[in-house]
Amino acid sequence: MTTSPSSARRSERSRRAILRAALDLCTERGYGHVTIEAIAAAAGVSKKTIYRWWPSKGAVLLEAFTDALVDATPFVDTGDIGADLRTHVAGAVKLLSVPPFGPAYAGILSELHHDDRLAQQLREQLVDPRVEEAIGRLRSAQDRGQIPPGADLPLAVEMLYGPVYYRHVLRKPIQDGETIATLVAHVLRALRAPGY
Amino acid sequence: MTTSPSSARRSERSRRAILRAALDLCTERGYGHVTIEAIAAAAGVSKKTIYRWWPSKGAVLLEAFTDALVDATPFVDTGDIGADLRTHVAGAVKLLSVPPFGPAYAGILSELHHDDRLAQQLREQLVDPRVEEAIGRLRSAQDRGQIPPGADLPLAVEMLYGPVYYRHVLRKPIQDGETIATLVAHVLRALRAPGY
DNA sequence: CGGAAACGGAACGTACCGTGTCGTGTCGTT
DNA sequence: AACGACACGACACGGTACGTTCCGTTTCCG
Numbered sequence: 001m002t003t004s005p006s007s008a009r010r011s012e013r014s015r016r017a018i019l020r021a022a023l024d025l026c027t028e029r030g031y032g033h034v035t036i037e038a039i040a041a042a043a044g045v046s047k048k049t050i051y052r053w054w055p056s057k058g059a060v061l062l063e064a065f066t067d068a069l070v071d072a073t074p075f076v077d078t079g080d081i082g083a084d085l086r087t088h089v090a091g092a093v094k095l096l097s098v099p100p101f102g103p104a105y106a107g108i109l110s111e112l113h114h115d116d117r118l119a120q121q122l123r124e125q126l127v128d129p130r131v132e133e134a135i136g137r138l139r140s141a142q143d144r145g146q147i148p149p150g151a152d153l154p155l156a157v158e159m160l161y162g163p164v165y166y167r168h169v170l171r172k173p174i175q176d177g178e179t180i181a182t183l184v185a186h187v188l189r190a191l192r193a194p195g196y
Numbered sequence: 197m198t199t200s201p202s203s204a205r206r207s208e209r210s211r212r213a214i215l216r217a218a219l220d221l222c223t224e225r226g227y228g229h230v231t232i233e234a235i236a237a238a239a240g241v242s243k244k245t246i247y248r249w250w251p252s253k254g255a256v257l258l259e260a261f262t263d264a265l266v267d268a269t270p271f272v273d274t275g276d277i278g279a280d281l282r283t284h285v286a287g288a289v290k291l292l293s294v295p296p297f298g299p300a301y302a303g304i305l306s307e308l309h310h311d312d313r314l315a316q317q318l319r320e321q322l323v324d325p326r327v328e329e330a331i332g333r334l335r336s337a338q339d340r341g342q343i344p345p346g347a348d349l350p351l352a353v354e355m356l357y358g359p360v361y362y363r364h365v366l367r368k369p370i371q372d373g374e375t376i377a378t379l380v381a382h383v384l385r386a387l388r389a390p391g392y
Numbered sequence: 393c394g395g396a397a398a399c400g401g402a403a404c405g406t407a408c409c410g411t412g413t414c415g416t417g418t419c420g421t422t
Numbered sequence: 423a424a425c426g427a428c429a430c431g432a433c434a435c436g437g438t439a440c441g442t443t444c445c446g447t448t449t450c451c452g
Contacts, residue, residue: 030309030310031309031310032307032309032310033310103309103310106306106308106309107306107309109306109365110302110303110305110306110307110309111228111306112302112365112366112367113226113227113228113299113302113303113306113367114226114227114228114229114299119366119367122366123366123368127366152378152382155359155375155378155379155382158358158359158362158363158379159355159358159359159382159383161358161362162354162355162357162358162359162360162361162362163351163354163355163358164358165358165361165362165365165366166354166357166358166361166362167354169305169308169361169365170305170308170315170318170323170361171308171309171315172319179351182348182351183351183355186348186351186355186386186387187355187386189385189386190382190383190385190386191382
């Protein structure tokens with residue numbers, strides 16, 4: 001998570017203040033107008049302290065976002081694969097719909113294309129684990145015979161998350177529950193139906 | 197397309213030089229490191245001229261991207277809906293895979309969240325027309341009985357484009373032809389199969 | 393208790409922003 | 423053919439945020 005000097009001397013107090021200030025500023029003025037200097041000022045911290053532990057603004061907000069994501073959208077297993085997928089997708093959609101998380105995540109995504117380290121961190125810490133969880137839940141349904149054995153589970157996950165990302169980056173109004181239910185139903189149908 | 201002073205006196209020569217320089221700079225140093233000043237210098241143009249016609253860097257690159265998009269991914273109708281969708285999605289994927297278009301589009305997307313006018317322009321000029329085209333092609337297949345009458349065509353388009361955007365913003369390696377074929381097959385299956 | 397290291401604060405030069413001014417050139421109008 | 427309007431290139435401006443450096447202080451480990 002952290003990056004450089006590797007020490008237990010690090011001030012947890014400052015770390016929390018920085019992450020908190022970063023999210024707060026993101027709420028009130030938007031990701032693009034958040035600056036390292038403003039974060040430092042709001043957190044009562046010197047810029048040097050931020051630069052010591054994070055390489056960029058994106059890295060600060062990625063850590064803040066990841067921290068805040070803890071049990072935001074848990075992956076339950078009630079036995080009903082449809083209901084569980086709906087619950088999970090709805091959790092992700094809802095999280096992205098409230099400031100500062102929607103704008104913060106969009107801002108982080110926007111920096112991936114010129115920051116290789118950040119892209120790697122995001123995939124390793126956020127995306128891949130969640131994809132694995134989703135595949136695991138689908139496989140569990142597969143074991144119960146709710147999904148055919150040969151189904152392409154990774155593709156299924158992309159078909160679920162894809163429209164969520166599509167809508168998020170294009171800033172179309174977030175989907176309501178019915179849209180999510182329809183999406184999940186379509187994906188399950190695509191897995192279940194006979195080959196094309 | 198253009199914005200402010202509305203005149204026929206505008207120098208087409210300068211306009212072309214600016215759009216060309218913007219894309220070139222995007223190729224060689226990445227969207228995030230392209231500046232208005234650098235575009236002006238590379239195009240042999242004063243900053244004032246750029247600010248006279250475009251409100252932001254994003255607007256310049258949106259126009260450059262849109263111009264370059266002409267017949268990049270045509271929407272054909274061979275009668276085979278599966279083949280046509282594969283062709284179309286492959287065109288979009290291929291376009292995004294080559295510099296400067298991939299990075300340029302990602303950069304434009306990144307600015308949508310703090311630039312309402314740009315977001316509106318992108319949707320009106322780029323996204324909505326293409327979505328309409330896609331829906332039109334699906335409807336044509338519907339008329340021929342290849343897709344059931346009640347199918348949710350807008351959702352189908354999102355299921356097609358969604359994974360493309362998902363992969364693009366997360367910078368996962370672009371899909372190959374087989375992945376695209378599988379995706380298209382799944383979407384068509386989801387439309388075709390009986391209700392869940 | 394001593395030293396190493398993280399800390400806050402302040403200042404630095406650099407880069408780019410968006411705007412303003414000015415003189416030049418070019419294109420419509422009459 | 424001459425005028426006048428307007429886009430043009432150039433240059434300079436104040437402002438903001440960058441990332442770094444220095445310094446003196448505080449905090450924690452051994």
